Amino acid sequence: MLRKHIFVSGRVQGVYYRVFIRKTAWETGVKGWVRNRRDGRVEAVMEGEPEAINEVIRRCRQGPPGAFIDKIDIDIEPFTGEFDDFNIVPTV
Numbered sequence: 001m002l003r004k005h006i007f008v009s010g011r012v013q014g015v016y017y018r019v020f021i022r023k024t025a026w027e028t029g030v031k032g033w034v035r036n037r038r039d040g041r042v043e044a045v046m047e048g049e050p051e052a053i054n055e056v057i058r059r060c061r062q063g064p065p066g067a068f069i070d071k072i073d074i075d076i077e078p079f080t081g082e083f084d085d086f087n088i089v090p091t092v
Contacts, residue, residue: 001047002050002053002076002079003045003046003047003076003077004046004074004075005044005075005076006044006045006046006073006074007037007072008041008042008044008069008071008072009040009041009069009070009071009072010063010067010068011066011068012040012042012063012068012069013036015063015064015066015067016066017063017067018035018036018042019088020059020063020067021034021060022034022086022088024055024056025056025086028048028052029048030046030047030052030053030056030086031083031084031086032046032047032083033045033083033086033088033089034087034089035088035090035092037092044060045077047079047080047081057072057074060072
């Protein structure tokens, strides 16, 4: 199992990007959360099978219609198994 923490930069707010990531995570069995950041980025923490997480990140690089991705920063963190689902959480 794997855990990745990502920060997505570009036009990712106001285009249903968080909903897109949540739907993609549900489809692939990835657990965790996603949120907007006040600096304009979207942040997500994902846990699951490496192939599933890589598929979510692959889809994140394109995003939903209206999104434009400048950059995705990815950190690998220790897997915790703390999540039961994938949710949208409040902005920070």
